[in-house]
């Protein structure tokens with residue numbers, strides 16, 4: 001006779017791990033499942049909701065893939081053996097850390113997994129905006145195009161100045177790439193990097209963001225979203241930028257006052273924006289930012305490479321196994 005669900009649960013040794021869903025647009029990828037199942041006993045949200053009575057005692061970890069499942073107070077109260085929440089990617093602004101820590105639960109993320117892919121998207125957006133790739137594509141495929149105009153021009157990034165706001169892992173990777181493009185690099189960060197780091201990429205520190213903004217041809221935002229960085233770039237900061245400058249945002253939409261940005265773009269206070277992030281995501285289809293020719297928007301794809309996602313998933317498994325065995329976790333999030 002087949003085992004009952006409870007009997008199967010009793011026999012399992014792998015750590016019970018709650019995930020949202022397997023497959024589909026929001027789910028863990030099918031081709032990661034074999035690896036995941038070698039190390040974790042995956043429980044989808046649907047299975048959990050059907051068998052809460054048994055699983056509330058069993059689940060030790062949450063595998064939070066692209067912000068899901070949502071961690072609420074109710075869930076934390078129900079999962080009495082929960083030890084760790086492993087978060088994919090670097091941003092943890094979607095979590096109520098105070099609440100989670102009050103339950104004695106550890107939180108981990110995967111910052112190294114996403115830095116190359118996110119820095120790449122920053123460079124891709126900067127180049128796409130400077131060389132008007134999206135407009136160019138539209139001309140190339142338009143049925144109305146009969147010849148290519150010689151007066152259609154973009155801008156080289158070589159020799160221009162890049163201002164990086166936030167010089168953490170991603171900001172530094174951007175600087176390494178920008179150096180290869182022979183850009184001048186300024187950066188603003190809470191802390192100045194050491195001299196060796198600065199020299200390796202030729203980056204010059206601006207203690208005040210107000211000193212960086214008027215000098216940069218491209219301003220790239222790579223900070224974490226915190227109460228201190230929310231609306232870091234507003235009307236005043238946009239007005240300090242050159243009218244020929246482009247703002248590139250690859251961190252979180254809320255770091256920019258979006259209404260102020262819209263106005264600055266409409267009134268040509270700045271030349272252009274290239275955004276991988278907005279708020280909300282996606283923007284409502286009638287949002288004015290979507291109509292502007294000087295704006296490029298991508299659908300929050302900083303970490304969307306097969307390499308980064310694989311790397312994330314592997315680090316998450318490592319963190320879960322370490323945390324539930326009481327071992328040090330490489331990327332633990334602290335208060």
Ligand SMILES: O=CC(=O)O
Nearest residue numbers: 089090091114303
């Ligand atoms: O947005 C992506 C991340 O936080 O890793």
